Amino acid sequence: MVLEARSLRKAAVPSTLIENPSPGNLQSTRLALHVNEDGSSCLVYIASGCHVYKLLIPMDNSSVRKGKESLLIPVQTQVMDSSLVNRCPHRSEIQSIVLSETESPGCLVLGSVDDYGHLMVSKLDTSGKDIDQLTYSVLPRDSGVGEGSWAGLCFSRSQWSMAAVARSFCKSIDVYDQDIHVRSLHTLWYPSSLNFLENSGHGSENSILAVAEGCQNERKWWLSTTNFWFSW
Template sequence: MLEAKSLRKATVPSALLPYPSPGSVQPTRLALTVDDDDPSLSSCAYFASGSHVYKAQISGAEPLVHKGKESLLIPAHAEVIGASVTAHCPHRSEIQSIALTEMGSNGSLILGSVDSYGHLIVSEFDAENKDVQKLTFAVSPQDCVIGEGSWAGLSFSPSQWSVGQYGNGSSILVVTEGCQLTIWDLRVKENGGCLKRICGSPGDVLYAASLSPNGNIAVGGAGRTVTIYDPRRSFVESGANAQRSFHSEATQIGLVSVSVQTETFSVDGV
């Protein structure tokens, strides 16, 4: 069972960001770096608004976690030590998702962002000075700036940051559209790489999907349910048992696998 060791709340200075952009229904525009050796030290939050990526240094955590009624956690106020615009190349449209990872060999920070038209920009920052940009490359879709902009997601592979698809370095890709879950394998030639399509109840829109390191696939939607699918067994592992686990979420908009525990997924919503 995962337990919170600290819970902090910080406010971005209005001088840096007076009018934040609204984003889409499913934005993932926040990433965090924490010192693994001493989590009580300050952490650095990266967040996107409009076409830029910002950085905020947040003061250290308190040793105690405060709880209110029904054991709800009460965040402690944290001070923003410093905030600025990163050297990450700005986009031409609104950023929808960002991803952050550290390279184990040299400690460089890799920051990726994707906008509403699918433009991807990845930057590498120096290990000693995170404000110094070492490398930047960009990838644009073939039909860029055609049609209406929408949501786009981004995630680095946990075993190899240069692999765009998520799934412990494998070639598995999952896509949710409406009430349907589609599983793709980029190595398979039959059916264009499509392994399986799973349809849920009509009207139950799936908003989020995530893969765990052991291969399990979790999907969630507005029905306040989380369904875990094991593609190796070809049947739904669980779903009904998780239906009441997130009763406070009116609309589920985020679902992330916890790498420490392969059977644990974190959920966020409004």
């Protein structure tokens, strides 16, 4: 199967929304996106500093332009609407945000984690409205003492309430069921990425948590050679 781009758009974040963007960590993942059902627009969530911002960008059909050597040329587009998401009051710099669908139609789960491992999860409307839905936060096991560093986050696809938080400097992985701590895992090197994989073999519905350690070159070696998996 060959994937081809049908639309490529470029939009500038209004300077009135984020006056002084924070640099973040080299591994930070501070962008999440949700395309509306009719495909006419998409919601883009961006984290900077201690806050999360929301942008509404049009996605009307247009042909993909190609330049020299088939280089894709993005089409400049305007942001239709932008606002601050008031449901993520972190006290330190956010390192990762994740947007996930739930079993409830019309609802999304937005998770964010800062550089001390403070996790916040909110339920939002798929239309982008900040409706009064479930919101909870979980402090790190060590109460956030010590030095801040990169922190990663992922949700289980089969059970959205299950989340895993990685903290690089602490070499730790914490698994939560909503705001209940399930277990802690420790890595030999600094964790640099994590993701839940669905284990559908042998009729099992358990999730597998894959964790990569070290820098980018070493990360490939750990995943492809040693299959560094955590499962429960």
